[in-house]
Amino acid sequence: MKRLAVYCGSATPADPAYADAARLVGRTLAGRGIGIVYGGGRLGLMGTVADAALEAGGEVIGVIPQALVGAEVAHRGCTELQVVQTMHQRKQAFTDLSDGFVTLPGGVGTMDELWEAISWAQLGYHRKPVGLLNVGGFYDPLIAFNRQMIDAGFIRPQHAGIMIAAGDIDTLLDQMATYRPHEPILAMKATSL
Template sequence: MPDPNFSLCVYCGSKPGDEPAFTESAVQVGQWIAQHGGQLVYGGGRNGLMGVVADATLAAGGRVVGVIPRALVEKEWAHNGCTELHVVENMHERKSMMAERADAFLALPGGIGTFEEFFEVWTWRQLGYHNKPIGLLNLNGYYDPLLTFLNSVVKQRFMDTWQMDLIQSDSDAHQLLPRLIQAAGMPTPFLSQAI
């Protein structure tokens, strides 16, 4: 298998959520990564949207790099079909390896773990620890309340607008994904191919 054109780190729920659109979009993201010669980097789980995006990437012929703490492997939550499955000792190692292996980051709907990972890479970027693009896939308005709150934080001067500008949000994966990869400085000719 050739080297990937890019590596996209995807954060998303270990549960599927209550709307079919969440699962459908996770499938689209996985297929898009594979069809454009990319590599998925994610938390290594087989459940929920995590498992869906990994399965979709693999089924479309893409590479999948999973990074999972040993404690979750022992609970039998690991996706053993990953191209690479790295078992680490704790969450700090997991998040560090995922960030190192990624050219860009994308958060799909999820819970507290997804929020924590998204906020961490956003914080790291505003502090200058990396310069990788960060996307928020706002499916069916899932992140509308969060974005409203974040804009209120700016209005109350706990954040500046430039910090909000570090994240890209869109409800359409097919619009957001090419922007993230282009912002990462990856080769772009392949992005014009049909999705």
Template structure:
């Protein structure tokens, strides 16, 4: 799979562990090395700011997407390759997905969780056929990963759907897996939902 741009979900805070910001910079370095652009939430603070600034320092392409209501709260980055301002969060997420060939979640808070779960759900339903990944930095997502495995064991998440979410600790490895990603065939449920939406 040709990866032109990767959408990165991450926090507008930096977190307590310096490894979170350092890993964001490492991801940026690998993206630039592979000529892959960054699509992200458009802020200049926290982990979001760290990954965007490192991309720009290395000469990478950065597309930011931020809703009007968060322009001041998240401090929109003014030095990006492109900055799109949307009317709503729904429009923001749709535009980020439209510009991307894959999705990676770095450490973040509630917004990061919501974005990851939504785009992973879209993959499960067959609404897109792009890889979804989780970078588990310094064990940040250990308990979430354990819970997802528990949900699969308990029969609420089907094993093929659980496998749609790639988990790695190394940015290069997750991008390697994404480049080799082959989407599953569309499920009957997805086909039914697609027809209902038309």
């Protein structure tokens, strides 16, 4: 994995554990020689990840829609800052520029990015690992809900392993490095669906 898209909040929660985890992710990715593709903002966990990676000598590519340049206060210190027109172009760039996805805690936008990465993997639009960093159990309910969708039959057994979750970044990256792509829906016969 040469680059990973990092999804996380543009807010900074009061609990310092989230910012600490974001700093650790930035440093760890830079230390492993893995570049970051992210939302291009300098605020919240997004900015914390970017700053930590840059301070550690890592590559950071920000992708931000023009409409959010002012609202998210674009990070002008990135290795590269790409300004696009739409959120769809932003998410497409995340997929095109990265070899996988890591999701840290965040809100609605972070969930949108995570579920799109998983959905596109199911369909076969990409064959990249989708990681979920479960900082302090933040994603325990989401992991349980994903399991409920699997158990109920809304997620096919062959797609049950798309979301890779771990509580620390080193374990998560190691699991993502050994990810074996599944059979995508676009390659399945109608009788298998």
